[in-house]
Amino acid sequence: xxxxxxxxxxxxxxxxxxxxxxxxxxxxxxxxxxxxxxxxxxxxxxxxxxxxxxxxxxxxxxxxxxxxxxxxxxxxxxxxxxxxxxxxxxxxxxxxxxxxxxxxxxxxxxxxxxxxxxxxxxxxxxxxxxxxxxxxxxxxxxxxxxxxxxxxxxxxxxxxxxxxxxxxxxxxxxxxxxxxxxxxxxxxxxxxxxxxxxxxxxxxxxxxxxxxxxxxxxxxxxxxxxxxxxxxxxxxxxxxxxxx
Numbered sequence: 348x349x350x351x352x353x354x355x356x357x358x359x360x361x362x363x364x365x366x367x368x369x370x371x372x373x374x375x376x377x378x379x380x381x382x383x384x385x386x387x388x389x390x391x392x393x394x395x396x397x398x399x400x401x402x403x404x405x406x407x408x409x410x411x412x413x414x415x416x417x418x419x420x421x422x423x424x425x426x427x428x429x430x431x432x433x434x435x436x437x438x439x440x441x442x443x444x445x446x447x448x449x450x451x452x453x454x455x456x457x458x459x460x461x462x463x464x465x466x467x468x469x470x471x472x473x474x475x476x477x478x479x480x481x482x483x484x485x486x487x488x489x490x491x492x493x494x495x496x497x498x499x500x501x502x503x504x505x506x507x508x509x510x511x512x513x514x515x516x517x518x519x520x521x522x523x524x525x526x527x528x529x530x531x532x533x534x535x536x537x538x539x540x541x542x543x544x545x546x547x548x549x550x551x552x553x554x555x556x557x558x559x560x561x562x563x564x565x566x567x568x569x570x571x572x573x574x575x576x577x578x579x580x581x582x583x584x585x586x587x588x589x590x591x
Contacts, residue, residue, distance in 0.1 A: 348436035352426055354449055355435045356442045360477050364435070366483045369489050371433065374423055377416045380448055382443045382579055385511045404462075404582055414548040420452055422582040433492060435464045438530050439574025440539055450500055461500065462492040463528040473531070474571035489567030499528040515540055531572075538572050559584055 351371030355361045361373045383400040387393035398412035403432035426432060432453065435590035453459060466476045467484050482487065495503075502524050509517040547570060551562050563580050573579075 351431045353433045355395045375419050376445045381444045397475050400511045423452040431460045433464050441574030450503035461495040462489050464492045493527050499526050545583045549587050
């Protein structure tokens with residue numbers, strides 16, 4: 348019997364899905380792999396490194412990382428044969444890096460059907476993702492999901508490996524591969540390689556304002572492609588403020 352799993356980027360979307368008629372077990376990706384150290388030779392070393400980074404930068408206990416984060420990733424690794432997996436991830440860099448990682452965790456030796464669920468696409472606010480979606484929008488997004496072929500899965504896994512090792516040439520080459528499962532990939536990698544978000548925040552604080560709310564609003568308006576929330580921007584802000 349087929350079992351359906353919905354993997355969401357964060358708790359907010361998971362809560363929203365619970366309010367709809369969309370069926371399936373929910374697994375929550377609670378990481379921010381777009382920032383911090385990523386290179387490790389063994390999964391235990393990787394989790395330890397990430398737990399230390401999250402604890403230091405997000406004021407949380409290391410034990411909570413294993414309880415809240417690693418436990419959800421272990422669920423992905425244990426998805427059974429003949430399952431359907433829906434990846435509810437947005438198109439910004441934050442969500443994409445998390446999704447690439449999740450693709451590497453899905454068991455390769457089992458018959459699993461993987462789908463990408465896209466947020467509704469507004470040309471004016473294409474980085475808003477699912478934040479402005481109502482129940483009907485979410486149900487429509489699920490209905491129009493796109494299946495991952497093996498080449499799409501391989502592309503996602505290769506993107507993660509290149510990002511993890513900071514191999515920018517490979518990222519650029521991979522971004523040119525056509526795939527219905529990845530939108531705006533060339534734009535995403537181009538911006539990632541050419542714009543330093545910390546430098547952007549520094550310029551704002553030196554030339555416009557040191558009010559955090561104003562800095563964050565400007566960042567979201569101009570660099571929404573990064574998908575950073577207030578916690579990520581606050582890290583830059585606090586570091587720069589401490590240098591003054």
